[in-house]
Amino acid sequence: MVPFGCTNEAVLDKIDPLYYPPALTGLRGSHVGSYTDAHSRAWAEKSDWGATTALKEEYDLIVVGGGISGLSAAFFYQQEHGRDKKVLILDNHDDFGGHAKRNEHTVGDDTRLTFGGSQSLASPHTYSETARKLIEELGVDLDRFKTAYDFDFFKRNNLGAVTYFNKQKFGEDKVVKHPFCDYPWYVQGLQRPVLSHEEAAKQAPLSEKGKEQLLRVLKGGLHVLKVPKEGLQEYISTHSYFDYLRTTLGVDDSGVLEMARNSCADFSGAGADVMSIAEALECGVLGLDPLTLKDLIGEEEYENNIKEHGYIFDEGDQYIHHFPDGNATIARLLVKKMIPDVGEGDSAEDIILSKFNYSELDKSSNIVRIRLNSTVVNVVHGGDSNSASDVFVSYINDNRSYRIKGRGVVMACYNMMIPHIVPDLPNEQAAALRRNVKIPLQYTSVGLKNWRAMKEMGMGMAMSPGNMHKVVMMDFPVSMGGYNFTKTPDDPCVIQMIGCPFGETVGAPPVEQFREARHKMLGLKFKDYEKEIREHLSGMLPSELFQFDRDVESITVNRWAHGYAHSGHALYDPDMPEMARKGRQPFGRITIANVDSALSSYVNVAIDQAWRAVKELG
Ligand SMILES: Cc1cc2nc3c(=O)[nH]c(=O)nc-3n(C[C@H](O)[C@H](O)[C@H](O)COP(=O)(O)OP(=O)(O)OC[C@H]3O[C@@H](n4cnc5c(N)ncnc54)[C@H](O)[C@@H]3O)c2cc1C
Numbered sequence: 317m318v319p320f321g322c323t324n325e326a327v328l329d330k331i332d333p334l335y336y337p338p339a340l341t342g343l344r345g346s347h348v349g350s351y352t353d354a355h356s357r358a359w360a361e362k363s364d365w366g367a368t369t370a371l372k373e374e375y376d377l378i379v380v381g382g383g384i385s386g387l388s389a390a391f392f393y394q395q396e397h398g399r400d401k402k403v404l405i406l407d408n409h410d411d412f413g414g415h416a417k418r419n420e421h422t423v424g425d426d427t428r429l430t431f432g433g434s435q436s437l438a439s440p441h442t443y444s445e446t447a448r449k450l451i452e453e454l455g456v457d458l459d460r461f462k463t464a465y466d467f468d469f470f471k472r473n474n475l476g477a478v479t480y481f482n483k484q485k486f487g488e489d490k491v492v493k494h495p496f497c498d499y500p501w502y503v504q505g506l507q508r509p510v511l512s513h514e515e516a517a518k519q520a521p522l523s524e525k526g527k528e529q530l531l532r533v534l535k536g537g538l539h540v541l542k543v544p545k546e547g548l549q550e551y552i553s554t555h556s557y558f559d560y561l562r563t564t565l566g567v568d569d570s571g572v573l574e575m576a577r578n579s580c581a582d583f584s585g586a587g588a589d590v591m592s593i594a595e596a597l598e599c600g601v602l603g604l605d606p607l608t609l610k611d612l613i614g615e616e617e618y619e620n621n622i623k624e625h626g627y628i629f630d631e632g633d634q635y636i637h638h639f640p641d642g643n644a645t646i647a648r649l650l651v652k653k654m655i656p657d658v659g660e661g662d663s664a665e666d667i668i669l670s671k672f673n674y675s676e677l678d679k680s681s682n683i684v685r686i687r688l689n690s691t692v693v694n695v696v697h698g699g700d701s702n703s704a705s706d707v708f709v710s711y712i713n714d715n716r717s718y719r720i721k722g723r724g725v726v727m728a729c730y731n732m733m734i735p736h737i738v739p740d741l742p743n744e745q746a747a748a749l750r751r752n753v754k755i756p757l758q759y760t761s762v763g764l765k766n767w768r769a770m771k772e773m774g775m776g777m778a779m780s781p782g783n784m785h786k787v788v789m790m791d792f793p794v795s796m797g798g799y800n801f802t803k804t805p806d807d808p809c810v811i812q813m814i815g816c817p818f819g820e821t822v823g824a825p826p827v828e829q830f831r832e833a834r835h836k837m838l839g840l841k842f843k844d845y846e847k848e849i850r851e852h853l854s855g856m857l858p859s860e861l862f863q864f865d866r867d868v869e870s871i872t873v874n875r876w877a878h879g880y881a882h883s884g885h886a887l888y889d890p891d892m893p894e895m896a897r898k899g900r901q902p903f904g905r906i907t908i909a910n911v912d913s914a915l916s917s918y919v920n921v922a923i924d925q926a927w928r929a930v931k932e933l934g
Pocket of ligand 1: 354380381382383384385386406407408409413414415416432433434435436437438643690691692693728729730733737757758759876878879880881909910911912917918919920922
């Protein structure tokens, strides 16, 4: 296939019409080839890329990074300065959207859509005016989700949250109909367990001592700390959840600690072993129901706490704002606004089934161009940063080096990468940017011929503390824009398997764990993932209902080696907010967007940071 996004117009005209990344399966997310040049630059400090072609192209704005933040920056720039302003967006992946990627699975004659990363608009009614206005301009009707989301789906099919204990870690393959944590309840409509804590602990495949400890944790709660109400918030913010388990509750059973460590899954991206009690509480980990805090510190302080830290969705803003392909719809809408010929459809609704034509993205006749498979390796001012009017951007595409000129640059890429590619940054700013070591996450989507086994097992979500994927779940039941969510258990569907690859050493500093896990993640091959998924699903689901080779049609392993922004943990790196503030300062004609700049991994934050970066350019 002709490498897409190459800069030779003659070749561009011949782009394979079959080039359509959303339908690719196998290793996706940070796909093979997307990070090679960036790692050569960052790890081996490579600077000799061979002969560089200085292109004649000139832009008003060059955006580094084609995620929601980069796309929003391009959109805002044109809105502020005129739709005739020329913009180029460069991204190292073979698809746009950053974490907001669309996965398509072909199962028989059916195409199933799902999210490859960024999944839903979380609490969109609390978004800033900037983000809300943009979402509205893109044609998103938030009220539409009240009918698009099938609230009754889980009840109708009697699907609840369970826990799968695997043989390898827990000695036997066993499903207990209790999640042992609060993680599942963000999925609206998922059925609550019928088993009592006592019965669930009894069924868990643990030693007698382990069962007794598990029950103690489930019944624990913050009152056992015996800290006066006035000092409680301070206490839980400065004390470790794992110390609370070990010291206050006397837990030493490895199975219970394993369950606890994995019980927050991707809410934070880090294991509960590095969390303060307050952080663990926000994530609803094993034994800590966030609502218990309300009783202890009072409603007002509890509400303030939530406002500050997020995570818990109130009834007025349920977690239902989910497009069939997740937040890829937001990315696609932004692209469609700026490059209208890319596909059919004008609103969020009618874009869902629109198949984009990728050969429209980088046409020389476009005012906005998106160039994929292009890793930026150098960004320098044309002279003194205080007075220069131009910035030169070098990027690598298909092993060739190119240079282009822009009047301004928005860096909407990973913040820790910026010091490697903007060599003239002030030292203090560069050091601050380097601190944002991103959190690895894994979102695997699996196309199934039917979900009869999940239905018979009453399984809407399975916490899986012993597996690489900590959670297996039915996709969100949303139908819109002509796309219908799976109807009966005999119809094809997609399930999601979510993994947070922590480091091996319990309690090691989060940043060390992220690095170790990322290294391991990038070393795995597709066959390693397939083996793991095969063992996981086959161990969890009864063989009379599920046969891997018969029932699994496709697997897309979205590896996000650089996933969430690292917002800092109270017990390890509480200075992260200060680092973000220092890091995101404008530098001459170069400004910095991306969620990393605000340490908060949400779509609205990506948009807000884009807006700030565009305004800073003037
Ligand atoms: C698995 C996962 C699930 C998530 N779920 C949600 C959710 O449900 N709701 C929510 O609101 N948020 C969610 N998020 C947070 C997500 O980060 C934001 O929603 C948003 O998509 C981030 O956009 P961004 O543009 O800031 O960053 P990114 O999406 O990371 O985009 C940055 C882009 O820059 C590219 N880049 C980096 N370096 C270079 C370079 N040198 N040259 C060229 N390109 C480069 C990157 O490869 C990437 O494509 C999730 C994140 C992950 C990882």
